[in-house]
Amino acid sequence: MKSSLFLIFLLIFLPHLFSQESIMLQGKILAYSIGAPIHIINVTAEKGTVTEASGEFTVEVKENDLLLFSSVQFQKKEILVTPEIISSSMLEIELQKDLMELDEVRLHQLSGNLGNDIEGIETYDPRIIGFALSDKKPLSIEERKLVAMSSPMDPVGLIYGVISGESKMLKKAIENNKLRSLVYKARDMMPDEYFTDNLFLPENKIMDFLYYCSLKPNFKELVNKNDPLVLIEFLKEMIIEYNEFIKD
Numbered sequence: 001m002k003s004s005l006f007l008i009f010l011l012i013f014l015p016h017l018f019s020q021e022s023i024m025l026q027g028k029i030l031a032y033s034i035g036a037p038i039h040i041i042n043v044t045a046e047k048g049t050v051t052e053a054s055g056e057f058t059v060e061v062k063e064n065d066l067l068l069f070s071s072v073q074f075q076k077k078e079i080l081v082t083p084e085i086i087s088s089s090m091l092e093i094e095l096q097k098d099l100m101e102l103d104e105v106r107l108h109q110l111s112g113n114l115g116n117d118i119e120g121i122e123t124y125d126p127r128i129i130g131f132a133l134s135d136k137k138p139l140s141i142e143e144r145k146l147v148a149m150s151s152p153m154d155p156v157g158l159i160y161g162v163i164s165g166e167s168k169m170l171k172k173a174i175e176n177n178k179l180r181s182l183v184y185k186a187r188d189m190m191p192d193e194y195f196t197d198n199l200f201l202p203e204n205k206i207m208d209f210l211y212y213c214s215l216k217p218n219f220k221e222l223v224n225k226n227d228p229l230v231l232i233e234f235l236k237e238m239i240i241e242y243n244e245f246i247k248d
Contacts, residue, residue, distance in 0.1 A: 022062045025081075027091040029055035031074065038071040038095070041228045043078075043194045046236075048229045062086075066193055070228050074098055078191050183210045186223045189231055199239045212245065213238045 022045075029038055029051055040057050041048035044065040051057045061067065061081045069077040074095035085091055187210055195201045201209055213219055213235065222234050 022060050023086060023089060025059050025061045025085070025091055026089060027057050027059065027093060029057070029069075030092055030094040031055060035073055036071065038069060038074065039226075039228055041068040041070065041232070042066070043068050043191060043198070046198065046229075046232055066191060068191060068228060069093060069095060070189060070226070071095070072098070072226050076188065179214055182220055182223055183207065183214050186210050186213070186219075186231065189223070189226070189228050190235075194232070199235065201239070209239070209242050212242050 027040070034051065034053070034055050037050035038055075038057075039048055039050055040059050042059055042061055042065050045060065045062075047060060049057055049059050059067070063081055063083055063086055065081040067079045067081060069079070075098050077093065077095060079085075079091070079093065187206065192203060192206065195206045195209070196203055199209075216238070218234075222230055225231075
């Protein structure tokens with residue numbers, strides 16, 4: 001009788017136990033060109049790896065783990081490890097470019113004769129049609145106002161900015177905008193599930209927690225590394241301090 005019950009137990013629970021075992025999942029990023037390594041983070045297990053030059057990778061997973069694919073070159077992507085992925089032991093992921101580059105614009109009509117078409121194609125300077133050549137981030141409204149107000153060519157504006165306090169307010173607004181962008185970048189690097197499931201934060205407390213983290217002098221450096229694993233280690237340390245802070 002006991003042996004029969006034990007056998008029934010094995011038949012019911014054994015498949016489930018095996019499904020929870022970790023495997024080394026092989027994968028490949030499907031993309032036209034990979035300029036920099038792509039981070040593959042097992043958010044659930046807080047482990048990760050990077051791709052090889054060919055786009056291939058190996059990462060340890062088990063069923064229901066959440067994988068995060070993060071890169072400065074491609075859009076972030078999240079994949080839940082399903083039983084099908086586990087059984088296949090192979091995962092191919094297609095990533096989309098994060099930025100579209102436009103070097104030049106050609107406006108033409110083709111005749112069908114390649115030689116004539118090439119000679120007849122006119123190439124236009126992107127600046128003519130409003131595309132900037134620089135890859136620098138455009139100035140914000142506050143930054144443009146401050147530049148104009150600080151110009152030595154406009155001494156009246158310079159004096160007014162100092163006396164009225166507007167220059168000081170603009171500088172503060174610029175600092176706040178940069179901090180906000182940094183906090184949102186940190187939020188975008190990690191899926192919400194990491195904050196709620198791993199750090200046990202209510203969803204409505206995520207931004208408050210990240211703003212608290214932003215007070216640390218190394219926050220900017222850590223976020224700008226664009227390495228989710230580095231950020232994970234930092235957040236794991238900070239959540240203890242944050243919980244103590246909100247408790248007081």
